Amino acid sequence: MSPADFRRYALFYLGYYGALGAYTPYIGRWVVANGHGGYAVGAMLALWYGGRIVAPPTWARFSARSVRPGHWLVAGCSLAMLGFVAFAGFDTGVMLFVTMAWFGVFFNAVMPQFEAMTLSALGPRNHYYGRIRMWGSVGFLVVAGSYGWLLDRLGNDVFVWLTLPWLLLTVVAAWLHRGDRPTALPTAGTPREVLWRRPGARRLLLVALLVQLGFGPFYVFFTLHLQAQGHDGFAVGVLWAIGVLCEIVMFWQAPRLVQRFGAQRLMSACIVATVLRWTLVALLGGSFAWMALAQTGHALSFAAFHAGCMRRMAELFPQRRDMAAAQGLLYGFSGGIGGVAGAGLAAVAWQYGGGRLAFLCGAVVGLVALTAHLLPVRVLRPQPAA
Template identity: 35%
Template sequence: MSGALPYWRLSNFYLFYFALLGGVAPFLALYFDHLGFSPARIGELVAIPMLMRCLAPNLWGWLGDRTGQRLLIVRLGSLLTALSFCLIFLRQDYWWLVLVMALHSFFWHAVLPQFEAITLGHLGPQSARYSRIRLWGSVGFILTVVGLGWLFGRFSLDLYPAMLLLIMLGIILASLLVPPAPRSAGRGVEGSSGFWLQLWRPGVPAFFLCVALMQLSHGPYYTFLTLHLEALGYSRGLIGLMWALGVVAEILLFMVMTRVLALFSLKQLLLTSFILAAIRWLLLGALADNLAWLLLAQLLHAATFGCFHVAAIHFVQRSFHDRQQGQGQALYATLAGVGGALGALYAGYSWSSLGPLWTFVLASLAAASAALILALRLDARV
């Protein structure tokens, strides 16, 4: 990166932010299982942060666009995330954990959409380089997954809340080092006259529906993959490596994503992501006991998260005016939260009644449905 772009300060924030996700996605359900909760209760508790993702981003996105104080929102949200999470050290009964999950995630999910807008503001016309900054989030995810996988393999899961709080303090520090994005002269979207009119342009509603379906399909993966693999006989250390492998594949894709975006349309990239997601969930449901198939399924994370996320960020950026980027990114986060919450809930209830196989089959059907919707509704020129 060249010029005045604060590459390392932006990258450092992504590293810590997604390090926290690396502590949550593979281990939160494991921690709740360690506390003795049933699969249904685990699904409910994991769904709460995703439900907050449905509420928080739109409120903070509107506030960020209205005031222009995106960086202040990021810093305040990071601080309040850590402070509210500290409540977990007082009690660990179900209803107290409901409060902790709701409160800290309300502030946590305020942060990323605003930071995405800050990053795109710094990049300006070089937005295709976004993936080179975002890949450091994947590095943070890997470091946490591998490190905590080793730690919990040797020591008790009672250490889990303290480890998450340590990462949250890193997010606060990283947010203090990031400079505000330069003010834009204002990139318009042809024919735009307000956020809601832009939202109802052809193909945009279908895209946001499919965002929700993609995250719904990830419900069993993020909620029960660790427990699923443990039940199949894999060690916690190896499970941590499987999580890390998926993110390594994602990083490798991020490194070449600038060239990929030049070769393929956003519609082609999104369709490919959904089709491969449908295949991935079938592999995890039916063949995860075979290490070779499990390796292939984890390598497909490059498509189901990496390719999908970068293509989606670019779609949102192209669909909304500069002064509405905060609301656009927030709506993306919100619909992802709706899908993620529904995915965690259905996975929690179906895991016990239908079993892992049919739970992942339902996830595959959700991804395949999204592929069909996009194929029919999204303009080929996108």
């Protein structure tokens, strides 16, 4: 990959995750500021993650058949931006959730396609994926670390307008890929049911789903949990920034770790760190120092785990023709089913026991994920009929 191509791919991650850096930490704050409760926040995030169930595999199918897949990327980013603009007019009532569904479908549709494009462009040098993906973390860091302070001073009403420039950058970055050619013949892809049966695929999808489910309280209520514990907007932003800064460092080091330890052992360590992290957040949320320590765990629980998943995807699906469909499966299971279930679990736990119960539930789910990851393969493999 040439330096110019590296910049093209890095720019898309920068814009996409910059927008996500506004959305993920602060959408709950914006919804609550408009008079809604915990269930509404959970429903909003469930719709967001629900888009990951339907959109990625459908989008991957259409884009894989196109001779100009870059045009699909531009279209998806443009439609996502238009959907987000609608939040400026629909901040209450049914249309709030309709707008959320629109935005969630198109914004979530494009990333699996782009991940497949990135891995295909890297080819056998896929262990360098983390150094491109790191620029997404830079965008997330800049936004998540500053928007809490900005919203404290400018008011929650500016949330939509502060997010739109990052969505526009995503459209511009997608435009740079408009002429990208397909990585394989459109008719040469392997059916998804065949990919599903590939040895090791079901385990990876299950573990990714459970880890994402355990992240539900973090993505839905972390900001609100910190505010309930007495932290102001500046402190919340700093804590988000600590997590993402550690994530950036880890993405830069991930190629060495994956090469040295292998994806399986690295993912085991990441899940253990995740369980410890949610336990700290649940029990010591009022302490800035302990929360800062917990946020350093983002390096393992998110960045290294994600890099490990990408390596396992490259190992399980080495054919470029399979990568887009396989990425769609991963996003559908982890970010889709796991995200919806995680948002629902978090909303119910929040209503009954606040952040303490929600994050303890996340820790328990992490233990289940670790068990699934460490089970012998034969336990997870369907047994032949007698």
